[in-house]
Amino acid sequence: MRDAMRPGCGVNRFRYIRCILLLPLFCCVSTLRAQDIHPEDVSRAIEQGVRYLKSKQQREGNWVEGSHAVGMTALCTIAMLSAGVSRDDPAIVNAMQYLRRFRVGPDFNQNYSIALQTMAFALCDPERDRPLIRENVRQIEEHQTFEGPNSPANGGWTYIYTGRKAGQRGSDNSNAQFSILALYEAERVGVSAKQETWARARNYWENCQNANGAWGYTPTSDGSTGIRASMTCAGIASLMISSGMTSQDGAAVRGDQILCGLPAQNPSQERIRRGLDWMERNFSVEENKGHGGTYLLYYLYGLERVGRMSGQRFIGKHDWYREGTAFLLKRKGELNTHWSDNLGDLSGTSFALLFLSRGRRPVLLSKIEFGTPGDHSWNMHPNDVDHLTRFVESRWKIDLTWQVVPMEPASVEVLLQSPVLYLSGSKSPLPNDPDRAAAWAAKLRGYLDGGGFIFAEAQPNDVSFDKGFRELMRQVLPEEGYELRLLGAEHPIWQAEVTIEPDRMRPIEGIEYGCRTGVVYCRPVKKETGTGNRPSLSCLWEVARPVERDDPYPEAVQRQIEAGLGIGINVLTYATNREMKTKDRKMLEAAAQVLSDVEQRRGQIYLGLLETGSGAGSAPRALPNMLQWAGVHLGIPVDVRADKVHFGTDAVFDFPIVFMHGRGAFTFTEEERTRVAEYVKRGGTLFVNAICSSKPFTDSFKEEMRTIFPEEEWTLSAVEPDDPLLSDVYGGFPIERLEVRVPQQSPNRKMRVVDKEVVPELLGIKVADRWGVVFSPLDVSCALEKTNSLDCKGYTRESAMKLGINTLLYSLGHM
Template sequence: MRRNLKGRRFLAGLLWTTLAGLAMSGSAAPANAADVTAKQVADAIDRGVVYLKGAQNRTDGSWPEWVGQPGGTTALCALALLNCGVPPEDEAIQKALRYLRTKEKPGMVYSVALQTMVFCAAEPNKDRLAIARNVQWLEATQISNGHAKGAWAYSSDFGRGDNSNSQFALLALHEAEKVGVKVKQQTWRLTLDYWLRNQHDDGSWSYTPDEAEDRATGSMTCAGISSLIIASGKVSGGDAVVADDRIQCCSPHGDDAPVERALQWMGRHFSVASVPAARGGAGTGYLLYYLYGMERVGRLSGRRFLGEHDWYRAGAELLIAHQDKLSGYWKGASHSETNPHIATAFALLFLGKGRRPVVIAPLIHSVEAGLFGPATRHGDWNQHRSAIQNLTQSVSRAWKRELSWHSIDMRAAKGQDLAQTPVLFLSGSEQLRFSPEQKQLLREYIDQGGFIFAEANCGGDGFDRDFRALIAELFPDSPLRLLPPDHPVWFADGPVDPAYVRPLWGVEACCRTSVVYCPESLTCRWELWKPERGAPGEDYPAVVAKDIAAGMAIGHNVLAYATNRNLKDKLDPSVDLARSDTGPLTRSTMVMPKLSHSGGSDDAPNAWPNILRLAEDQLKLNISPEHRMLAPTDPQLFDYPLLFMHGRRTFRFSPAARKQLREYLDRGGVLFVDSICGSEAFAQAFRAEMKAIFPEQELARLPADHPIFSDELHGYNLSRVTLRNPRERRVDERLAASLSDIEPRLEGIEIDGRLAVIFSPYDISCAMENSESLECKGYIKSDAAKIGVNVLLYGLLQ
């Protein structure tokens, strides 16, 4: 006489009670309404874009001009639209461009600067002569003597030099150089000297050079920070130089103290509800202008936090709360910001530019016996200060989307900070010291799908020694190994010149290579890349240009391999790596182990726990994501109604294992099986084992109308899903995959009219482990998760 598995009736009753409760309430518990979401920001941007487009003059493409700034409002609105994803070929942008091209001599710094930025962002090749004309005008208009030497006023014959006009002139010149229009070195030197000369002792700036420290404001300090970063990058020789046809890395650094003092001032005076002022007062005048400046500071400095404040999240929450709910515009409290077109443009520039997804985050790490020095732009973690910014700009161009970067200070890093970062970058030459807690955080980061990209530079052997020791400690079962020539990291985004290939070492973890280490400096090459030309400069010797290009190609490939070019929104929710996964088990806690075997039974250790977490959140059930492995011969098998199994290599069960699995399944158990990364070797081995266990049956594909694909059990409707399929590639092609809209494929074996075995030949595990791999034939992450939840529900409720 057969006995049922322990607990099946109890678990089924518990599930049905919970599902009935969900049906009565209509949904699961709502998310925290106080936390701004990516969707809220996207919706706010969409409404603002619709408002600005609707306010445009349909006849000439302009927006009503602000007094004294011909073309200024139109350029500002067009710039906002472009930075919110409106393409240059859009009718609204084309009309605005035609209007702005009629303003050949705007005559005012704000107007000329904004016009230049629009031309650079939209159609720089078409408007190259106009950009060059504006650059010459701005250079000629720069104040050349007196206490405001190096600044700009409203125009050549109106107003005194001030930090607001100076900031906008500098931004225009910066964008012009990025599209290949030269700016005189003297112009950069004059403006750098101006900003350094007029910074107050506490790090702040006021509106004009003759105003005292107690007149400093947040908006002008933002202007000073971004201007210093831009100008110093143009004047400095950089942290890598070319001499005698050779690259020399790790040159002496310039002084970062002025920028650091200013950033500290911003942290101490942080606010998004008002414009900070040094004298203790604050107001809402020019608030949106100030927020636009704050976005620029965060992006150019690579800071996600100012002090302890997440500047983008705080600003986005404020803007969403104050957007007109009916028309979609913003309106400020004073002067030009009472004009909803200008106010809306500033708000959209903050939201649109500030939400650019992060592609890489350098990690600020220790160099002195586990203690951290100041988190400055220069340190052993950042020997080549423009390298990460240059790499990000280059990848943005190649992937045709605007990306960003930020640094993470390991002293204060939390699990969520790491989890929201697709690639952590570690660089250095000296000692590398982490506390046990920090090491655990790094391991959990990798386990949850993170990626570490590291390099040793500047000739020191301390970093190399300590990094190798760190990896050996974190991954004792997966040592660093030289990556072979056929590894995708060599071609994920494009080929690398074989003459300049550098050794890359890797660690296999979580369905892929999750750590890539170069014992030679790549950042040195990234530092020398010239973003204004999109390639190594023509002023470099040919051998140096090729070396730089190869270094950039390796950077591109690693980022493409690590992210699949699929990046999260800055406000997307993430798992807190520090959270506890294993609370106390109670009678109502469901535990669902994994089946062990010799074919990679734990090669994706977090895939099944992640499915269980999703089911727990969806159904509000007490499901333990405990990592529990059981051998097929373990007598405890019969304590669990459902088992999960996956693998990626060939394997065989023993006769005793086959016998007990057959008994387990005959008694009512369910086996859910996935082929990691769509492995054919595992799939063939598993089918052979099922044939040995069930000689009278075959694994058969489940029909598209099978209940397991429906939402009748409060799961998901899976009539159509998206399959990622690696493309065959030529030697000179980058790694890519196609996406197909298909009916889901699951195979099964029935016993007495119920599904006892459910098998997915397409990958679910790697998608749930971290992110979909370009190398794997399998479902995209959202569909993999839904399939997992549906299978779990169906298996338990049969």
């Protein structure tokens, strides 16, 4: 862990998120639906854009458009790297060789080019190009404008570097934005600018903001310059970055002490809020407000940055990524291979690629905003989730993002677009109004049913959040068996990614839901006699430093931070199994999930889900997912709902196929045993599997079958590999081997899942010439549930789907 998150200087350099998190932005359903955007269409458009850029690359490795040859080459390189092109790709290798030829001097002194070159160095191979990054940062700082006292241009940048001695004069907000972005990208890879540089930049952006919250192209002392949406995005993002670098965090390290819950102070917060208010009032993806259709793709490039850096999925009522993506796909069209605007084809295509690729980064988790307007108790440590995400990125080697979601207006569909919801704070998350509390509970239940994961934490010595969260969970999961229980040392959250030493463990509770622990809760830690409070995880994430610094924390402090980050990444690893999906794909799946929940499809065949006391509710979407897939891909007219049945009534005979699964030991009553026997002998099919390959359930099921069918010819026997059930005779799949997910701990003590090919392992009871009972001791349900779990052995999703579909078609074929 030390290599991934090294200690550093006393000032936390990544605080820009705070100012946006404190803003009362509320989301609602966008006017564009998720089904308007298909991930394949986005991927195809990105691939076409990359191919176009490669086709226009010159023999020397550069691109030519306008007067900024180096800048254009750097922009195309950044766009392709962001779109997923490897740094070892010949196009990138040649481009970087070209860029490394240029050093700041009389013949290379254009600010745009120097800034973009710095960003390309930082993005592609920062270790190799660190000396070049460091020199460029020095040059950018040296050429920050200073015209004398009270000049509105002070702290900005302009087109040409003239040098301090010549008197660097003039600023414009476009050049100033690119310099800020270059310094920011350098900061992310460990090359820091001076505090006075950031302070001057912050003052510049504050002073040139228009009274209505917007920014124009040039600064004026009275802020009367013409406004533009593109420059307003530049102002918001630049002020978030520069003010974040010079503001107080929600936590700090003083000697050997970690101070948590400090009042975060950002003097630019109100200005950023006004800028976002202007964006909300004037939001458009089809127009660069104040400039019409001019520089439109450049504006979208800035819009993506505001949305991504802020963590806000919505700007007002607008889902900026969804609407922007739909517009870009429409603007390019099916026949075109690239984008174009007034800046040119190369610039337009690069800006479009940056919007599409960076904006679709997988969402790792969403931080839930709750409470009354203006109450920021949900956000005591504003940078916690950002720093944790940065740490996960460094370990998983993948670009990720996070977002803030206000709970009140969020729908289940919105919540499902994030694999993890994070709740923390110093006040109760449970609304006082019973109706609102019930609505919250219903949404969170829908989120859990859809495969979501809740990660919550109370602050040390907290009472209000702890009491409220426990009551909220009781309302979300009122059924017996869904209580919060302490997670033992054997649980994967202590070793899924990194091993947490016993002395760094803390009391963490969980609720088993679905095929895994679906809720993880860090309960408040009480102060021990003669000791200070153990910092909360969010506090430790807040003080963590994403890049290596020269001034390390004390060893005792660093160990605490590493343990806090370790627990955080372990929980996220357990929740996601490191299987992240791009934002557009999550949108599509979330919409499909909600539509399947409300869709009432008439069909000819109805299937039942058997209720038992052994965890029948552990995988509520397993059967609907299988049936929905069968309906869509095989044209089987089945109802996508899983109607619950039990063998205590004659209603079970209305279902030709009954699906049963469980995790714990169970027993049938005598009445149920009688109906099971009668159901099977009448021609019904009982399809059963052990959730997560549970041995207690398997043992119980086998014992019940021996009791119900004592005759020798009715005993459970193996389904042979050449059986018609495993063939395509009934329209299914020819199955010779299936893949099984096997949890393992790697030599470096990291948990992982290994896929192994096996001969299908099925048992059954035959009635005349057909299988009346089909049993899989390996898990099928959790795979069908689409739940990522590190500790659940069973078939892969594809194998489970094949096995389930074959059993369904086999059963229908014998009706």
